[in-house]
Amino acid sequence: SDLEYGYRSKMEFAFGFKNGKVLLGLKRRNSNEVVGINECPISPNSFNKALAAVPEIVETTKVKIYNPMRRTGTLKHLVLRFSHSHNQTMAIFVTKTETFREARDIRTLLLRKVPQINSIIHVMNSSDTVVLRGPYKTLYGSGVLEVEMDYEKFQIPPTAFFQINHHITNKMIEHVVKELELEGNEVVLDLYAGIGTFTIRLAMLSKFVTAVENSHISVKAGRANANINSLRNVKFEEADVEEFLKSFDGFVDIVVLDPPRTGAGKTVCQKLLELKPRKIAYISCDPATLARDLAILKEHYEIESVQPFDMFPQTYHVETVVLLKRRG
Structure with a gap:
């Protein structure tokens, strides 16, 4: 691999809530417990900027974090996608419900704090087994990730x-x-x-x-x-x-x-x-x-x-x- 670190073009981070604080990170193996992280070495720089900024943004907007045990709440995951050829970052907010009233405020704050983001997407997904599935709408940007290889160009939709x-x-x-x-x-x-x-x-x-x-x-x-x-x-x-x-x-x-x-x-x-x-x-x-x-x-x-x-x-x-x- 050309890159030993920072190579991943997609990461699925989970939201959690503990001691009155919003967590964003990865789930412990075979568990629903979210381990909050503020940096992931195999992720691009823009992912780490989002990791650091998003929990505070979510707390500010007071959106309810989804609880998989009780199946209550709204916000489940933040999926980040990156194009190494075009230096584009897509942020995908996955919710349990169709309503996501805080979306507009989150979008405004996110673009201010992480200007590297080119697209923001809302995915509605009621499934607890698959992270990135279901209907989606574009909150900001083109809604596709552009990737170019040596001879071909691709446009990748948020959930593909x-x-x-x-x-x-x-x-x-x-x-x-x-x-x-x-x-x-x-x-x-x-x-x-x-x-x-x-x-x-x-x-x-x-x-x-x-x-x-x-x-x-x-x-x-x-x-x-x-x-x-x-x-x-x-x-x-x-x-x-x-x-x-x-x-x-x-x-x-x-x-x-x-x-x-x-x-x-x-x-x-x-x-x-x-x-x-x-x-x-x-x-x-x-x-x-x-x-x-x-x-x-x-x-x-x-x-x-x-x-x-x-x-x-x-x-x-x-x-x-x-x-x-x-x-x-």
């Missing part, structure tokens, strides 16, 4: 997933297309495509890309990102990957997949064996589920290369890209 280490993501895209040795006439299937992280570059270098993603917000953003990059040879399908593959009988030269931590799983891997693509690029953030899936794919595929990426410096987590080539 995007890799959290800018420089490593750039290197991974570069590595994937280099390993695939695209010649421009390939038909590509990009599974778990998100907002088009790999899709856009793949489309620049191949004949046609079908991108499959189950998040409505991400698919909408993916289509917009294809437009921003003037690409007409991309089709985004809003579908669960397993369901999509059940009815898909098209021809593909290449499959790229970047599943969540749980991996692709047996059904998807079996279907890939039936599709018989010439090459498969598997991007994984969990070596255990990667090994499980590769054991199935190895029936007809040789592992050509394995490349780990230090996506999360200061942690034991690793991102891995595996290139597989069909035998015979």
